Amino acid sequence: MNHHLESVLRYLDEHHLKLVTAESCTAGLTASTLAEIPGCGSTLECAFVTYSATAKISVLGVKPETIERYNLTSEEVAREMAEGALRISRANVGLADTGLAGPSSGDSNIPVGTVCFAWSFEHDGDVKTFSETRKFNGDRNEVRQASADYMISRIWHYHNEVLKENS
Known part of the structure; x- marks a missing residue:
């Protein structure tokens, strides 16, 4: 993983x-994973861990209606988290996740291991956001680490989409 992380940081x-992260189910693990590489301070601006719905609303500006309509585990909520984190930080890339790491899914019918991600880029005064939903296998902490790794590994892919659109 280390070699891969180094190439991501070099790319950034x-x-x-x-980067700013707005993490729910990974609870800071994405920022922490990036911080394993010396020199990550040049690319990691800050990290928000917003576990509860209340924190997502009050800290990141997620709309209560979005949570009501789509559920906490939704791409819509992840997108508003990423865009909110961009707004309140000096970063130009916002990463967000929200999902169910387990052990149970509570009273929702969403399967355990389901994680919704968003990548938000500020480019030439515009904000462009991408999102996807993935299902990971394993126990709670395996799901959390897989999610953090996945979120980091997709930055360059979506950044290249932004660059393509603007070229």
Whole structure:
């Protein structure tokens, strides 16, 4: 993983990308994973852990209606988390996740291991957001680590989409 992380950080550096994370089910693990690499301070701006619905609303500005309509585990909520984190930080890339790491799904019918992600980029004054939903297998902490790794591994893919649109 380390070699892969180093190449991600090099990519972020080369493109002058500063990250903010808005993490729910990973609870800071994405920022922590990035921090394993010395020198990550040049690319990691800050990290928000917003576990509860209340925190998502009051800290990141997620709309209560979005949560009511789509559920906490939804791409719509992940997108508002990523965009909210961008708004309140000096970063130009916002990463967000919200999902069910387990052990149970509470009273929802969403399967355990389901995680919704969003990647939000500020580019030339515009914000472009991408999102996807994935299902990971394993126990609670395996799901959390797989989610953090996945979120980091997709940054360059979506950043390239932004660059393509703007070229």
